[in-house]
Amino acid sequence: MARKPLIAGNWKMHGVLVDACQLAAGLKAHCRGLDDRDVLVAPPFTVISEVSHILRDTAIILAGQNVCWEGKGAFTGEISPVMLRDAGASAALIGHSERRQLFGESDSLVNRRLKGALQFGLTAILCIGETLEEREANRTLDVLERQLRAGLADVGGAQMSSVVVAYEPVWAIGTGKTATSAQAQEAHAFIRHVLADLFEKDIADQVRIVYGGSVKPTNIDELMAQPDIDGALVGGAALDVESFGRIIHFASSR
Numbered sequence: 224m225a226r227k228p229l230i231a232g233n234w235k236m237h238g239v240l241v242d243a244c245q246l247a248a249g250l251k252a253h254c255r256g257l258d259d260r261d262v263l264v265a266p267p268f269t270v271i272s273e274v275s276h277i278l279r280d281t282a283i284i285l286a287g288q289n290v291c292w293e294g295k296g297a298f299t300g301e302i303s304p305v306m307l308r309d310a311g312a313s314a315a316l317i318g319h320s321e322r323r324q325l326f327g328e329s330d331s332l333v334n335r336r337l338k339g340a341l342q343f344g345l346t347a348i349l350c351i352g353e354t355l356e357e358r359e360a361n362r363t364l365d366v367l368e369r370q371l372r373a374g375l376a377d378v379g380g381a382q383m384s385s386v387v388v389a390y391e392p393v394w395a396i397g398t399g400k401t402a403t404s405a406q407a408q409e410a411h412a413f414i415r416h417v418l419a420d421l422f423e424k425d426i427a428d429q430v431r432i433v434y435g436g437s438v439k440p441t442n443i444d445e446l447m448a449q450p451d452i453d454g455a456l457v458g459g460a461a462l463d464v465e466s467f468g469r470i471i472h473f474a475s476s477r
């Protein structure tokens with residue numbers, strides 16, 4: 224079965240209510256009638272509920288930018304999977320490099336969050352990626368394998384239909400430097416190879432692996448033409464409705 228492309232926008236810490244509503248309304252117009260691909264947005268927690276009202280009659284998927292592993296409790300500053308669902312989200316980003324680098328989130332914390340998300344019925348988008356230093360030291364594949372194995376520890380094959388992997392090389396995030404489509408394809412093929420080792424080949428072949436890091440209207444077509452690139456996780460360009468709209472409408476030659 225062919226994997227359905229997924230174009231996701233991570234709004235990061237951008238947008239108060241009025242901006243978010245404007246962006247969501249604009250997006251709605253761009254997504255009408257698109258059923259051969261999934262579109263997802265991850266707004267800041269504070270606006271998810273309002274955005275979900277605006278998008279209620281669309282197929283656009285809503286995600287949190289992070290999620291706790293418990294349904295409720297004494298976890299000051301965290302948002303639970305139950306709360307995300309209550310606000311209208313059905314997915315969560317987990318292990319984004321900004322969480323790992325700026326907030327010290329470890330592989331084991333990422334794994335805990337991922338298992339919690341799955342347990343409460345969310346789709347988990349597991350983000351992995353190497354730093355520039357790691358790439359220059361030829362450690363890219365080792366880092367990806369470690370992050371994948373640790374992030375997916377104790378996850379069963381049957382749960383993988385609710386997991387998306389996002390490959391985001393840290394050096395390409397917000398820098399304007401995109402990995403070449405060949406570099407991205409190499410990483411994605413390797414990720415699929417590790418998934419086949421962790422689970423079964425059939426399962427690995429079903430998992431969507433999306434690329435993130437300076438995705439723009441000008442490079443989306445080439446990225447999407449690669450056999451193991453199943454979509455994009457877009458930061459900066461997802462904040463502009465025209466550019467995200469053009470990315471969503473990538474011309475698929477796969």
Ligand SMILES: O=C(CO)COP(=O)(O)O
Pocket residue numbers: 233319391395396397398399435436437438456457458459460
């Ligand atoms: O981190 C990203 C998406 O999660 C990528 O961000 P940019 O598209 O701004 O490089």
